[in-house]
Each structure stands twice: as C-alpha cells, then as structure tokens.
Amino acid sequence: MTDRQGLNSTEKAVLETVNTNRGISRKKIAELLRLSPGMITNVSKNLIQEKYMFEGDRISGGIGRKEILLYSNADKFxxxxxxxxxxxxxxxxxxxxxxxxxxxxxxxxxxxxxxxxxxxxxxxxxxxxxxxxxxxxxxxxxxxxxxxxxxxxxxxxxxxxxxxxxxxxxxxxxxxxxxxxxxxxxxxxxxMALLEKKLGGAKHITDFIAAEVGHGIAAGIYINDSILRGVNNTAGLLGHITADPNGRRCRCGNYGCLENIVTYPILQREYKKRSGRDGAIAEALQQNDETALDVCTGAGQAFGIALSNVVNLFNPSTIFIGGAMFKDLPILFEETKRTILLRGNRFSTSSLTLEHTTFLEKxxxxxxxxxxxxxxxxxxx
Ligand SMILES: [Zn+2]
Missing domain, CATH: 3.30.420.40 (ATPase, nucleotide binding domain)
Incomplete structure (x- = not known):
C-alpha cells in the first residue's frame, strides 16, 4: 500500500491538510501547520511523487503571484x-x-x-x-x-x-x-463529529457538539479540539439522560430517557395518539395543524432543555444537529434553538450558534x- 517504510508525522499532517482542504496552496499549508514553506515544498514533492496528491490549477495568489493548488489523489485509497x-x-x-x-x-x-x-x-x-x-x-x-x-x-x-x-x-x-x-x-x-471537524462546518472550531436524532440519539463532543471519551468511553450519551423522571422505561434500563421523548417515530406516534389521525406529522404541520404544532413544540423544548444543560457544562461555540425530522419539522429546530437560548446561561450562549449538520442524511x-x-x-x- 505504501511505497516505502511509512510516512513521517509531518508528511501525515500535510496529507491530512490536503485531504481536508480540497485545493490548497503550499503557502496556506505552511501557515496552517506553522511550518516553513521550504519544508512544505520538500514534503509535498515526495507526496506527489508517491501519488498521494497532485498539482491542480494555478490560481492568483495576490500581488500578481500565481499559486498552484494541491489535491489529494482520489484513486490512491x-x-x-x-x-x-x-x-x-x-x-x-x-x-x-x-x-x-x-x-x-x-x-x-x-x-x-x-x-x-x-x-x-x-x-x-x-x-x-x-x-x-x-x-x-x-x-x-x-x-x-x-x-x-x-x-x-x-x-x-x-x-x-x-x-x-x-x-x-x-x-x-x-x-x-x-x-x-x-x-x-x-x-x-x-x-459524525469527526466528519464535521475534518470536512464540515467545524474545521476551524475547537469546541462543538454534533447531535443526530433518528430512531435514537447520538452525540459527539469536541473540547479543546479533541473528542471527549470519558473514562469508560461513554461520553456523549445524550439520548439516555433523564428528561422525564416519570417517563417510561427505556431499552437502556433507565426511565424517561430523552430518546423516548424526542425521536421521529415517537413524534409521529404522539401526533397520532393525540389527534386520532393517521397522517404524517410533517404534512399536518405544513397545514398548521394545532396538534402537530403542539407535539413539535413540546419535543423542541425537551431537546432544547437537554442541550442547554450540555451548553452550560461544555460551553461549545456551535451545536450541529442532524436528522430528517429537523428538516421536515422546521418548528422543531426553531423551538430547540429558542429553548437553548432561553434556558442556557446567557454567558454560555452569547456566541453560540445552532446549525444543521453539514452532510445531513449522509x-x-x-x-x-x-x-x-x-x-x-x-x-x-
Ligand atoms: Zn435510555
């Protein structure tokens, strides 16, 4: 797979930088990695020779100089x-x-x-x-x-x-x-948080959270530019924090977990139960159906309260949230955001942004x- 003994740490750093910044000049790599331009020239020469990357377009680099952009080789791996x-x-x-x-x-x-x-x-x-x-x-x-x-x-x-x-x-x-x-x-x-960090909206962010809600809830937390794992590798169990102490038993063994209150199937089920209708909650919401609005508002509040606690604990600059329901039920996203800002400490939330994950269902x-x-x-x- 590799053509020689293995890449050294500088070569790996340059390779990763080119992988995550598609089309990047040597000068920019030197800046990002805080290495000398001469070093980057040498390293990139080797990496090009060994077909890890190639030179692409020559673009204007300011003051009339042209810079060549480097791209990773799609076929290498x-x-x-x-x-x-x-x-x-x-x-x-x-x-x-x-x-x-x-x-x-x-x-x-x-x-x-x-x-x-x-x-x-x-x-x-x-x-x-x-x-x-x-x-x-x-x-x-x-x-x-x-x-x-x-x-x-x-x-x-x-x-x-x-x-x-x-x-x-x-x-x-x-x-x-x-x-x-x-x-x-x-x-x-x-x-998902790693992806957001390498290729998504968190490239230049050191403290953020990525949370995905589907049939369950998954979350990744970056603090000081590294992923949080905890002593048993369980950090980020957002779906299984208690959101309703009187709630029903969760499959994890606990009662009233967030995951049993805020997932797409549960919102759908709740809408059906309260309205007595079989239709999709997303369609009902488009017609401003009261029950659908109520269900989404309640879920947004529960999710927002949970996230406001996370915000107070970790003080992230951005929360990326993913899952089809946030696109299908826009009010859920808005209510989540409103609740985080309402419930989170005002100093913690003063520069906080809430965004959709970069790659959505992928x-x-x-x-x-x-x-x-x-x-x-x-x-x-
Ligand atoms: Zn649980």
Whole structure:
C-alpha cells in the first residue's frame, strides 16, 4: 500500500491538510501547520511523487503571484463505511476524497433472527461489495460507527440500546480476519463529529457538539479540539439522560430517557395518539395543524432543555444537529434553538450558534468513512 517504510508525522499532517482542504496552496499549508514553506515544498514533492496528491490549477495568489493548488489523489485509497444505527444500517464505498461510489442500506430488523450478528453483517457486506462490482482487495480500510457503546479499545460493540441482541460483538477482530484490512470502530456520534471537524462546518472550531436524532440519539463532543471519551468511553450519551423522571422505561434500563421523548417515530406516534389521525406529522404541520404544532413544540423544548444543560457544562461555540425530522419539522429546530437560548446561561450562549449538520442524511455513513480514512493515515501509512 505504501511505497516505502511509512510516512513521517509531518508528511501525515500535510496529507491530512490536503485531504481536508480540497485545493490548497503550499503557502496556506505552511501557515496552517506553522511550518516553513521550504519544508512544505520538500514534503509535498515526495507526496506527489508517491501519488498521494497532485498539482491542480494555478490560481492568483495576490500581488500578481500565481499559486498552484494541491489535491489529494482520489484513486490512491478506497474505504468502506458502515453506519449501524438502532433501526437502519448503511453501507458505502468511497474513494480517497470520500466521494461515495456505491451505497446501500437495510433495516436492523432484517438481522433479528441471525444468531451471529457479525457473521450476518459480513455476508451483507460481501454481497454489497460484489454487487458494486468492486474487488474486496481494492478496499484499504473499514470504518464503523454505531449508535451504541464500544469498549475502550474500540474493538468490541458492547451494546446498542435500540437493537436487542447486539451485545459484546467482537466486530473489529472478526472483520479483520475475514477482510484482511484495518478495521476501525467508534460510537456514531463521535464519527459524525469527526466528519464535521475534518470536512464540515467545524474545521476551524475547537469546541462543538454534533447531535443526530433518528430512531435514537447520538452525540459527539469536541473540547479543546479533541473528542471527549470519558473514562469508560461513554461520553456523549445524550439520548439516555433523564428528561422525564416519570417517563417510561427505556431499552437502556433507565426511565424517561430523552430518546423516548424526542425521536421521529415517537413524534409521529404522539401526533397520532393525540389527534386520532393517521397522517404524517410533517404534512399536518405544513397545514398548521394545532396538534402537530403542539407535539413539535413540546419535543423542541425537551431537546432544547437537554442541550442547554450540555451548553452550560461544555460551553461549545456551535451545536450541529442532524436528522430528517429537523428538516421536515422546521418548528422543531426553531423551538430547540429558542429553548437553548432561553434556558442556557446567557454567558454560555452569547456566541453560540445552532446549525444543521453539514452532510445531513449522509452524516453517519460519511462519518464512518472519515473514521476509516483518518485512522488509516495515522496508524497504517
Ligand atoms: Zn435510555
């Protein structure tokens, strides 16, 4: 895979900078990495020779000088990303610029009967890759994000609260044995935050939170430019903080978890129960249906209160929130924002912004691909 003994740390830093800033001049790289222009010239020469990157357009660099932009070589590596949620599993194969070449998805419920979940996943991956017409041997690394808990070594899925039977799965070793390539695992909220940091809206931000709400809630927290893990690797369990002490029992074992109050299916169910109608809450909302408005306002308040607590604790500059429901139910986004500003400490929220995640419904699978690429560069080049 590599053409010599391995890249040194400066080469890796330059490579990552080119990967995350598509089309960047040597001068800008030197500025970002605080290295001398001469050093960048040497390093980039090697990296170009070894086809990690190439020179693109010559652009005007100010005061009449022309600068050449560097781009990463899309064909140098290929990655497989796997986003395992509590409801849906998404696959994607991407090139070295993380452009998705092939993708597919299926419901977790399809594997309900499978006694060996890892084996069932391996079969799904093999048929996906075969259908894509890509030789398995041409893939360089696999990244896996899960809406659940992984062990400290990030080798084992310990638990996926919304998917019974997905406990203690030795997924990294077994995938590695089967596919003969590096395999990386992390919690999905963290892979999504990593993606936001590398390629999204958080490139120049050191303190932020990425939270995704689908059938469950995943969150990743960056503090001082590094991801927060905690002593048991469980930091960011936003979905399982108590939002209603009298609420119903959650699959995690606790009662009244946020995840049982604010997810798309729960909002839909709540709308149906209160209105007695079967239609979609998003359509009802478009017609200014009172019940739909009420359900969204209540959910936005619950989510906003939870996030305001997070804001008071961690003082992020930005919260990125993702999930189809924030696009389908705009009032939910607005109410969440209003509640955070209302409930959060005014000094904590004075420069806070709330944004949609950069890659929307692709955030999860691209996050897994980003984990594969980033870890591969640091551990295998
Ligand atoms: Zn819970």
């Amino acid at each position: 290929r990655f497989l990303g796997l986003d395992i949620g509590g409801y849906r599993i998404r696959f994607a194969i991407a090139d070295n610029t993380l452009k998705i070449l092939h993708e597919d998805q299926f419901l977790v419920a399809e594997l309900r009967e499978a006694e060996d979940k890892v084996d069932a996943l391996i079969q799904k991956i093999e048929s996906f890759v075969q259908k894509a017409g890509i030789p398995m041997a041409s893939i360089d690394a696999i990244g896996i994000g899960i809406t659940g808990i992984t062990d400290l070594a990030q080798k084992t899925i310990l638990n996926i609260p919304n998917a019974p039977g997905w406990d203690r799965l030795d997924i990294v070793n077994r995938f590695g044995q089967r596919f003969h390539m590096p395999v990386f695992l992390d919690e999905g909220g963290r892979t 955030q999860g699978v691209l996050g897994a691909l980003c984990l594969a690429q980033t870890s591969f560069i640091h551990q295998h080049l």
